[in-house]
Amino acid sequence: MIYKVFYQETKDRNPRREQTKSLYIEVEANSELDGRIKTRKLVEEKTDYNIEFIELLSDKHLEYEKESGVFALTEL
Structure with a gap:
């Protein structure tokens, strides 16, 4: 299963959508x-990111992400 994790790079500041x-x-x-x-658990153990949302990607959504050119699996 492939998950998309939305996050802020630090927990020290208030989150901003931008x-x-x-x-x-x-x-x-x-x-x-x-x-x-x-x-x-994996992201919290390996980074200092402030996780906002975790989304399971459907096959169609995964295909769209791959076509958009921003898709790359992250290894932690």
């Missing part, structure tokens, strides 16, 4: 909820 960034992580999971939990 500064939201995203990354893509592939996680082995039994369910969508299990994948979200594993993704959050």
Whole structure:
């Protein structure tokens, strides 16, 4: 399963929509909820990011992200 994580680079400042960034992580999971939990844990352990939202990408959404040219899996 591939998840898109929306985040702010620091927890020290108030979040601003204009500064939201995203990354893509592939996680082995039994369910969508299990994948979200594993993704959050992984990002929190490896970074200082302030996670805003974690989204499971559907096949169509993944295809769109790949076509837009911004898609790249992140390894933490």
